[in-house]
Structures are given as C-alpha cells and as structure tokens.
Amino acid sequence: MDTTKHPPVDPQVRIGHVHLKVADLDRALRFYCGVLGFEITQRYGSQAAFVSAGGYHHHIGLNTWESQGGSPPPPGSTGLYHTAILYPTRRALAVALRRVLEAGVPLDGAADHGVSEALYLRDPDDNGVELYWDRPPEQWPRTPAGELAMFTRRLDLNGLLKEVEVATAAPNVKDGPKDL
Structure with missing residues (x-):
C-alpha cells in the first residue's frame, strides 16, 4: 500500500x-x-x-x-490468534499468574520478549489469551542502530511470582516460549 x-x-x-x-x-x-x-x-x-x-x-x-453450544474452530483455520490483556505493572501480572495457577488453568507458554513479559493460556472456548506487561520504553532492547530488537526467551515464572511473595512453585509449561 x-x-x-x-x-x-x-x-x-x-x-x-x-x-x-x-x-x-x-x-x-x-x-x-x-x-x-x-x-x-x-x-x-x-x-x-x-x-x-x-x-x-x-x-x-x-x-x-x-x-x-458451539465448538472451537478446527486447527488450521483462520481466526483470532489471541486476545492480549495488558497489565500496568509486573506485580499486577504476577497477581494474574497467581489467580490463573490457583484456578488450575494450564499455561501454553510464558515468554520474556525484551519489551514485555507474557503468559499464554486458553479460555474455556479455546480462544488464545495473552496476559502481559510492557517494560518502560527506555528499557526496550535495541540494536546499535537504535532499532527495536525484540526476542523470545523463557520467562522465569517463579521469579515473577516473587513479585507477590507466593510460596507456590510455578508448574511446568506445556510448550516453550510463544512467538510474538
């Protein structure tokens, strides 16, 4: 265009x-x-x-x-990949993680993208849901030329939970980090 x-x-x-x-x-x-x-x-x-x-x-x-009473769309079809819910702070994301774990909702993934930290899960209708917080822009990774340099690394869930001082250990995540 x-x-x-x-x-x-x-x-x-x-x-x-x-x-x-x-x-x-x-x-x-x-x-x-x-x-x-x-x-x-x-x-x-x-x-x-x-x-x-x-x-x-x-x-x-x-x-x-x-x-x-319907069913989710079959794999390989088009549609919504996920809804991303932005939390204002890392601590607020940690509280959300604690709620998800206490409810027994499995995580599909958890990732540090440099610009953000994200949790991936599914709602009861199999819609993808991302829960995340953004780091302040001055902390975003950049190339020497100043371009954004996002990445995907495994997120330390136990470290995130320490934000709310929860003694519960984080479970294993089904898959590795999710891509943006």
Missing part, C-alpha cells in the same frame, strides 16, 4: 475492546470474571455480557448469538 497517499493512523488510536463468540456464557464469565478478575458492566440474559477493568464500559464482549 502506498502510504504517501494516506498518512499513518493517529498515534493515539487504541484497540478499545474485543468481542468473542462463546459456547456457554456462564462458563466464559467464570473464566473472565472469576479467574482473571474482570467485572460485569452489563448482561443480556444468557446471550451476552460485557466485562471491564477499572469501570470502562467494556474491554471484552462475550456472546452466544451465533455460537451457543
């Missing part, structure tokens, strides 16, 4: 929310609210709900309008 005809998007543009099709609304709410700690801002019976953090109208929409 010729960017000379169209300027880049305004740098203040943000992704406001994600809306997911789920098979069972109550099950999805137990995960997003019970495990991750989001709060319900509005519910439409057994068909839809909106959840948020910090009083925003909604960060995640959940609905069964076209998916009640």
Whole structure:
C-alpha cells in the first residue's frame, strides 16, 4: 500500500475492546470474571455480557448469538490468534499468574520478549489469551542502530511470582516460549 497517499493512523488510536463468540456464557464469565478478575458492566440474559477493568464500559464482549453450544474452530483455520490483556505493572501480572495457577488453568507458554513479559493460556472456548506487561520504553532492547530488537526467551515464572511473595512453585509449561 502506498502510504504517501494516506498518512499513518493517529498515534493515539487504541484497540478499545474485543468481542468473542462463546459456547456457554456462564462458563466464559467464570473464566473472565472469576479467574482473571474482570467485572460485569452489563448482561443480556444468557446471550451476552460485557466485562471491564477499572469501570470502562467494556474491554471484552462475550456472546452466544451465533455460537451457543458451539465448538472451537478446527486447527488450521483462520481466526483470532489471541486476545492480549495488558497489565500496568509486573506485580499486577504476577497477581494474574497467581489467580490463573490457583484456578488450575494450564499455561501454553510464558515468554520474556525484551519489551514485555507474557503468559499464554486458553479460555474455556479455546480462544488464545495473552496476559502481559510492557517494560518502560527506555528499557526496550535495541540494536546499535537504535532499532527495536525484540526476542523470545523463557520467562522465569517463579521469579515473577516473587513479585507477590507466593510460596507456590510455578508448574511446568506445556510448550516453550510463544512467538510474538
């Protein structure tokens, strides 16, 4: 695409929310609210709900309008890779990790990307979920030329848990680090 005809998007543009099709609304709410700690801002019976953090109208929409009792898409099909939930601090991410572990939700991976630290898991409908925090930009790895130099290394889960002084040891992760 010729960017000379169209300027880049305004740098203040943000992704406001994600809306997911789920098979069972109550099950999805137990995960997003019970495990991750989001709060319900509005519910439409057994068909839809909106959840948020910090009083925003909604960060995640959940609905069964076209998916009640449905199954996840088969491997090899297109669709959402994951929803990434940004935590404000490393400690907040550690609290999220503790909640996930206490709920018995398995991790698919955990990675240090240089710019961020991330946990990868799946919701009850097999949607990918990334929980992460960004390091301050001045700590991001850069090449000698000043370009961003992200990488993927295994994240020390026990070190992360020390942020909240949890005695529970982190479990083995199914796979190695996930790529960006």
